[in-house]
Amino acid sequence: MTTGTPRPQVDTSKPHPARVYDYLLGGKDNYPVDREVGKQLPDLGKRSARQNRAFMHRASAWLAGNGTDQFLDIGTGIPTAPNLHQVVQRINPKARIVYTDNDPIVLRHAEALLISTPEGGTDYVEADVREPEAILDHARTFLDFSRPVALSLVALMHFVPDESDPYGIVRTLVDALPSGSHLVLSxxxxxxxxxxxxxxxxxxxxxxxxxxxxxxSEVERFFDGLDLVEPGLVTGPEWYKDTPAPESEENAVYVGVARVG
Structure with a gap:
């Protein structure tokens, strides 16, 4: 387990997106300030969080089933079983996963993310997506960037404002991936x-x-230069490959998976 900077204390006076998301998913690793934000959201927020998580499970399982055995998950959030490594290692026990988040409470729970199969491996780095080079530097110590890597940016980039250059951040991350890699984004x-x-x-x-x-169209820009996997950029319940169609629900999330050429 690695931290990019000295470990900060958890600030319980300010909400954090990871803890609000935990609340929306019905978790208990959140504080009154996080719940206050969550309670102000419409029911659509909880449905979208649930759909988003289900998309991550389907996309990760599909990638693992089609040969991907390395995953870089940025904006991991508080562990909620099944976590990404549990999904993919059921399919390929040798899979290796690097988790990344910038909320100190996620680091405190990272032990749950590090329980790997003996054949595979998981690692955790505390870092911010707005420092993509630092994330990549660490990921290269654990993953083999001469082979395909699945980059997961799930429910993350909508917390990066335009002035922080979200498209440039994603481009920096994607440009580091070898051919045959994939971007998973919601x-x-x-x-x-x-x-x-x-x-x-x-x-x-x-x-x-x-x-x-x-x-x-703004979300589609994150996939510029990549080959979107069918069914393309769609709503959460509309993305599935080799599983039954999810139940159609109102949602507020676009999702997509694209191949790096």
Whole structure:
């Protein structure tokens, strides 16, 4: 386990996206400030969080079943079983996973993320996606970047505002991946429910959390130069490959998987 900077203390006076997400998923590793943000969100928030998590499971399992055995998961969040490594190591016990998050409470729970199969391996680095080179430097010590890697950015980039150059961040990460790698990305949107935009952004703004939900075309830009896997950039329940179709629900998330050429 590695930390990019000296370990900060958990600030229980300010909400954090990872802990709000934990609350939306029904977890208990959150504080009153996180629950306050979550309670201000419409029911759509909980449904979207659940759908987002289910997409991560389906996409990771599909990649593992098609030969990918290395995963770099940025914005990991608080461990919620099954975690990514549990999903992929059921299919390929030799899979190796690097988890990354910038919330100190995730680091405190990282032991749950490090229980690997004997044949495979997991690692954790405390870092911020806005420092992609630092993440890559660590990932290269654990993963073999001469072979395909699946980069997972699930429900993360909508917390990176435009002024932080989200597209440049993703490009830096993707450019480091060898041919045959994949980008797995999900992102919040108000395309389907513009009426809740003020409610959602207001809840996060009052908590001091940057939130920038994006349109279909704006999310699609993250995949520029990559080959989107069918069915393309779709809503959470619409992405599935070799599993039964998920139940269709209202949602506020775009998801996609793309191959690096």
């Amino acid at each position: 992102h919040g949107t108000f395309d389907f429910h513009p009426q809740v935009a003020n409610q959602v952004t207001g809840a996060y703004d009052r908590g001091g959390i940057d939130l920038r939900f994006r349109t279909h």
